[in-house]
Amino acid sequence: MAEDPFLWLEEIEGPRALAWARTENDKTLSALQSDARYQRFYGEALHILQAKDRIPYVSMGRRGLDNFWQDEKQVRGVLRRTTLASYRSQTSRWETILDVDALADADKKNWVLKGVSCLPPEERLCLLNLSDGGKDAVFVREFDALAKTFVTNGFALSEGKQQVTWVNSDTVLVTRDWGEGTTTQAGYPFVVKELKRAQSLAEAHEVFRGEPTDVEATPFVLRDSEGTIHATGADRRISSFEHEYVLFGSKPIKLNLPKKSTIGGIASGRLLVTLNEDWMPPSGDRPFSAGSIISYDLTEWKQDPLRAMPTLVFKPGPRQAFSGVTATRNLLILTILDNVQSRAFVYKYHQGAWQATPIPLPHNASVGVAAASGQTDEAMFTVSSFFSPTMLWYSDAVTGRLETLKTTPPRLDPSRHVVEQFEAISRDGTRIPYFLLRPKSARFDGSTPTLLYGYGGFQISLIPAYAGLTGRLWLEQGNAYVVANLRGGGEFGPLWHQTAQGATKQRTWDDFIVVAEDLIRRKITSPRRLGVVGGSQGGLLVGTAITQRPDLFNAAILQVPLFDMVRFTKLGAGASWISEYGDPSIPDQRKWLEAYSPYQRLAPGKTYPAPKIYFNDDA
Known part of the structure; x- marks a missing residue:
């Protein structure tokens, strides 16, 4: 295979690459500023x-x-x-x-x-x-x-590049680049050391070492709401989605949790664990399903963390996923997605079981925990939807007080617009939901300019959020905006993600394409008036869409995109994404990566949608 003549563009600080970027920036800015609306x-x-x-x-x-x-x-x-x-x-x-x-x-x-x-x-x-x-x-x-x-x-x-965690006023746990051979292939540290006050870094004492093939290793300290420490240890991230937890002590203890699980802290005297795969506990009598939250009695767990038995906190329904979990002094606050709509609950452990009480926040909105107190049972929630400005609610579970504290002033007139939720049927028959934001006056003749947005990766969910800026600059000009909930995301839990990962990642691109086809079938828009937008993994998504089906789109906005799937592991932290996409150094995996890699699929002389590609300082 001939060497890529554009490899010099990978030199982020290279003079030639920077000069090329400045030239392209000048072209783009000139084109934008020449528009009378700019x-x-x-x-x-x-x-x-x-x-x-x-x-x-x-x-x-x-x-x-x-x-x-x-x-x-x-x-x-x-x-x-x-x-x-x-x-x-x-x-x-x-x-x-x-x-x-x-x-x-x-x-x-x-x-x-x-x-x-x-x-x-x-x-x-x-x-x-x-x-x-x-x-x-x-x-x-x-x-x-x-x-x-x-x-x-x-x-x-x-x-x-480091992470420092308090143990006590005179001790911290540190993971960082300690010198040659202490960072992973992804560029992150995998050696944890204990550092005492007044010690130099050279005097720090090693307490844990992962493997160079890991993503990273980070320290953790398990504290309750009073600040009491119940355990210290290290989280060895074997991949982006797999963990191995080790407790420190006279003899290190590797916890017998499934690899696809995360420790979520302490609430109501119990240790919380989130499961991202089906799991049967050792000596257990029933399995727990992926997407569930379980808990251990803290006293029993500390006596023998390998034999303590968990109990169920939350099990998702078929179209549900938990979206956030936070502890207050005595309670657990859980937010879930139910068909991509949010609900919030207070959980209390009582007489051997968790009891859930709904929090009466507005319906048909996205709810997130903005803040929670470890000293009381107070919390704050963000509540928003596409056309309702974000509100900040205050809750006190002891007094029952629930009130609106702050509201973002409106940035657009919602009376002229409507939001609808539809479903497209993907290639294998899976229902793919999407939200359509459009003018009430839109004609269903294919004439409405429409932007289709998606992500579809890393178990990240796209949920309704206030469309202030998009509404002012796009919707109020008579246009439509679409948010697609693709496989690879987390809208319906870990299996929704895992079914479009690695060898099956093409399903994410298929889902995006069928949503575009559904918009055209419903005559909401037409290929000449349909654009696509996405960032990072979403930039890869857009890249696959316009190279696999350039006939469907007329414009593309690609934000900090990932294009070259044959060399992505050589770019910055790219090696940490292998568990999402696959490893191009393995021949069988390289085949499926090459099959959709946008950079490799570009064909000379072929017409593609007009692209706008941009990066920022956080890329």
Whole structure:
């Protein structure tokens, strides 16, 4: 096979690649700015994105409600705090904890705050992840959130791709690049070490080592709502979807959980585990199905984690999937998807079983837990739909109080639009749901310009979300927008994902194509007026769509796309995606990857939909 003449484009910082990108950018910008609508659309988008009346989302800490805020004056952001009473008011009063802009000026660094981890239960000592310019590699510095200063002689770790987890005020667990032979093929660390206060990194003591073929290894500390530690250990990520958990102690213990499972923390004195495959526990008398949540009595589990028996918390129905699980002081909050519509429940463990109570939040909306308190049974929820602005609800399970705290002002007029849910039948007979957002006045003659959006990978669900920007710039111009819930995603649980993975990934592309065909069959739109859009895995999705069926589409927007499936493992963290797509170094797997790889399928002289390809700093 002849060598690819465009391999130089893989050199992200290469002078030739950057020069080529600048030239293409100039062409694209010139074409966009020549459109008479450009300045109006640009101004409207900027107004929405920089709106000061957006919701300041918070976390619920021991000292109040914490928020990280950015605007045109605080470009890098400010970490700030308020009380619940103040937050309820229209003009909340905020106490500044850390001004990142001021810190960047003082340090002469382009700081980007990439995370804050505070030590329970006091939550005074915090580890700040500071990135210079937004890189994945971060510096870690210890900060006193009460004194609002960095800790003298505190933990300070040099720049690196790393994760640091508190054990106690004088001990942390660290995984990072420790030198040659300590990172995986995907570029992530697989060696965990224990670091004591005042020790240098060179003095850190190794406590766990995974394998170079893993994705990564990360430390974990299991704490209850009081901050009491019940176990420490390491999560060895064998692949993107497979875990092996090891507990530290006088003798390491490998937990006998299925590989496709995740530990979800502690609630109501019980350890939670989410299952992504069917599983029969050792010495068990009945299996648990994929997508279920199980729990262990914490006391029994600590006495013998290999023989403790689990009980069922949640089992999904045929068109259901759990979407989020969060613990408060005494309760468990669970959100689920039911035919891609959200529902929320409070679970309480009582007399040997979990009892579920629905939370009366608005129906036909997407619900997510925005914040939860470990000291009380208070929580906050985001509630939104395609045409209803996001609302922030407050709930106190003890008092029964449920109220709306904040609402995003409307960005479009919903009275002119309608949302419908349809299903397309894929090649193998599977029903593929999708949402259609369209003008009420749309004519079913194929004349409506339509954008079809999808993802279909990594068990990630696409759920209804407020279409403020899309609504203003696209729907209000008389156009339609479609969100497709493809196999490979997580809308109906882990099996919905696993049925379109590896050798069967073509099913995702088939699902997307049949949704496009269904839109045309219903005369909502036509190939001349149908465009496709997607990012990352969704960019690959769009790439497969326009190379397999270019006759169906007239335009394509590809955001940080993945195109070359023969070489993707050589690109950045690409090796960590092998479990989703397959390994091109294995001949049988290379065959199915080559069969759909958009880059390899491009044919000279063939007409394809007009593409717009773009990347960002997080790609």
